[in-house]
Amino acid sequence: MRLRYLPNPPGxxxxxxxxxxxxxxxxxxxxxxxxxxxxxxxxxxxxxYEDRLTLLELGFQSLRLWVLEPHDLILSKLARNNPKxxxxxxxxxxxxxxxxxxxYRRWESEMKPWIANADRHETTINLWKSYFQQ
Numbered sequence: 001m002r003l004r005y006l007p008n009p010p011g012x013x014x015x016x017x018x019x020x021x022x023x024x025x026x027x028x029x030x031x032x033x034x035x036x037x038x039x040x041x042x043x044x045x046x047x048x049y050e051d052r053l054t055l056l057e058l059g060f061q062s063l064r065l066w067v068l069e070p071h072d073l074i075l076s077k078l079a080r081n082n083p084k085x086x087x088x089x090x091x092x093x094x095x096x097x098x099x100x101x102x103x104y105r106r107w108e109s110e111m112k113p114w115i116a117n118a119d120r121h122e123t124t125i126n127l128w129k130s131y132f133q134q
Contacts, residue, residue: 046075046110046111046114048110049069049072049076052068052069052072053066053067053068054066054067054068054069070092070096070098071098071099071102071103071106072106073092074089074093074098074103074128075103075106075107075111077089078107078111078115078121078124078125081124081127086127086128086131089128089131090131093128093131093132094131098132099132100128100129100132100133103128103132104129107121107125
Protein backbone atom coordinates (compact mmCIF):
# COMPACT_ATOMS: atom_id res chain seq x y z
CA MET A 1 0.00 0.00 0.00
CA ARG A 2 1.29 3.48 -0.86
CA LEU A 3 0.66 6.69 1.03
CA ARG A 4 0.19 9.81 -1.10
CA TYR A 5 -0.60 13.36 -0.08
CA LEU A 6 -1.94 15.92 -2.46
CA PRO A 7 -2.45 19.60 -1.72
CA ASN A 8 -5.98 20.62 -0.97
CA PRO A 9 -6.61 22.55 -4.17
CA PRO A 10 -7.67 26.15 -3.78
CA GLY A 11 -9.59 27.75 -6.56
CA UNK A 12 -11.97 26.58 -9.17
CA UNK A 13 -14.53 23.82 -8.97
CA UNK A 14 -12.83 22.07 -11.87
CA UNK A 15 -9.57 21.76 -9.91
CA UNK A 16 -11.46 20.44 -6.87
CA UNK A 17 -13.31 17.94 -9.06
CA UNK A 18 -10.00 16.82 -10.58
CA UNK A 19 -8.53 16.28 -7.10
CA UNK A 20 -11.59 14.25 -6.09
CA UNK A 21 -11.24 12.04 -9.19
CA UNK A 22 -7.55 11.52 -8.42
CA UNK A 23 -8.44 10.55 -4.86
CA UNK A 24 -11.00 8.03 -6.10
CA UNK A 25 -8.46 6.51 -8.50
CA UNK A 26 -5.81 6.32 -5.77
CA UNK A 27 -8.17 4.57 -3.38
CA UNK A 28 -9.18 2.12 -6.10
CA UNK A 29 -5.59 0.91 -6.44
CA UNK A 30 -4.95 0.60 -2.69
CA UNK A 31 -3.30 3.90 -1.99
CA UNK A 32 -4.12 5.98 1.03
CA UNK A 33 -4.64 9.50 -0.16
CA UNK A 34 -4.59 12.43 2.18
CA UNK A 35 -5.06 16.11 1.57
CA UNK A 36 -2.76 18.69 3.02
CA UNK A 37 -3.97 22.24 3.21
CA UNK A 38 -1.06 24.65 3.16
CA UNK A 39 -1.92 27.12 5.87
CA UNK A 40 -0.99 30.56 4.67
CA UNK A 41 -3.13 33.09 6.51
CA UNK A 42 -1.81 35.90 4.35
CA UNK A 43 -2.82 34.16 1.16
CA UNK A 44 0.14 35.54 -0.78
CA UNK A 45 0.78 32.63 -3.07
CA UNK A 46 -0.06 33.22 -6.67
CA UNK A 47 -1.35 30.80 -9.29
CA UNK A 48 1.98 29.78 -10.87
CA TYR A 49 3.88 28.83 -7.74
CA GLU A 50 2.83 25.16 -8.12
CA ASP A 51 4.82 24.93 -11.36
CA ARG A 52 8.03 25.58 -9.41
CA LEU A 53 7.53 23.35 -6.40
CA THR A 54 10.74 21.47 -5.58
CA LEU A 55 10.83 17.82 -4.58
CA LEU A 56 12.42 17.44 -1.16
CA GLU A 57 14.57 14.30 -1.24
CA LEU A 58 13.98 12.49 2.06
CA GLY A 59 15.00 9.01 1.00
CA PHE A 60 11.52 7.54 1.34
CA GLN A 61 10.37 5.22 -1.41
CA SER A 62 6.69 6.15 -1.45
CA LEU A 63 6.48 9.50 0.31
CA ARG A 64 7.14 12.61 -1.71
CA LEU A 65 7.12 16.12 -0.32
CA TRP A 66 7.30 19.24 -2.45
CA VAL A 67 8.37 22.60 -1.05
CA LEU A 68 8.24 26.14 -2.33
CA GLU A 69 11.11 27.29 -4.49
CA PRO A 70 13.14 29.78 -2.33
CA HIS A 71 12.12 32.91 -4.30
CA ASP A 72 8.47 31.89 -3.96
CA LEU A 73 8.93 31.24 -0.25
CA ILE A 74 10.31 34.76 0.18
CA LEU A 75 7.43 36.29 -1.77
CA SER A 76 4.93 34.37 0.35
CA LYS A 77 6.21 36.33 3.37
CA LEU A 78 5.93 39.73 1.73
CA ALA A 79 2.90 41.01 3.65
CA ARG A 80 4.22 40.01 7.05
CA ASN A 81 7.73 41.53 6.88
CA ASN A 82 8.42 41.38 10.61
CA PRO A 83 11.97 41.08 12.04
CA LYS A 84 11.85 37.25 11.93
CA UNK A 85 10.81 37.31 8.26
CA UNK A 86 13.57 39.78 7.42
CA UNK A 87 16.12 37.52 9.16
CA UNK A 88 14.79 34.54 7.20
CA UNK A 89 15.02 36.46 3.92
CA UNK A 90 18.61 37.49 4.69
CA UNK A 91 19.49 33.88 5.54
CA UNK A 92 17.95 32.42 2.38
CA UNK A 93 19.49 35.05 0.12
CA UNK A 94 22.95 34.51 1.60
CA UNK A 95 22.86 30.73 1.98
CA UNK A 96 21.39 30.03 -1.47
CA UNK A 97 22.89 32.96 -3.43
CA UNK A 98 19.48 33.98 -4.68
CA UNK A 99 18.93 36.46 -7.48
CA UNK A 100 17.08 39.71 -6.84
CA UNK A 101 16.24 39.89 -10.55
CA UNK A 102 14.31 36.59 -10.35
CA UNK A 103 12.50 37.72 -7.20
CA TYR A 104 11.58 41.09 -8.69
CA ARG A 105 10.47 39.59 -12.02
CA ARG A 106 8.09 37.24 -10.20
CA TRP A 107 6.82 40.08 -8.05
CA GLU A 108 6.17 42.29 -11.07
CA SER A 109 4.56 39.71 -13.34
CA GLU A 110 2.86 37.24 -11.01
CA MET A 111 2.02 39.00 -7.77
CA LYS A 112 1.88 42.77 -8.09
CA PRO A 113 -1.03 42.87 -10.57
CA TRP A 114 -3.50 41.32 -8.11
CA ILE A 115 -2.19 41.98 -4.59
CA ALA A 116 -3.72 44.69 -2.41
CA ASN A 117 -1.45 47.53 -1.22
CA ALA A 118 1.06 46.95 -4.01
CA ASP A 119 2.88 50.23 -3.22
CA ARG A 120 3.49 49.14 0.37
CA HIS A 121 4.82 45.78 -0.82
CA GLU A 122 7.00 47.49 -3.41
CA THR A 123 8.65 49.33 -0.51
CA THR A 124 9.29 46.00 1.23
CA ILE A 125 10.78 44.54 -1.96
CA ASN A 126 13.10 47.55 -2.19
CA LEU A 127 14.14 47.04 1.44
CA TRP A 128 14.90 43.39 0.75
CA LYS A 129 16.97 44.38 -2.30
CA SER A 130 19.77 45.44 0.03
CA TYR A 131 20.00 41.85 1.34
CA PHE A 132 20.91 40.66 -2.15
CA GLN A 133 23.77 43.11 -2.49
CA GLN A 134 25.70 42.13 0.63
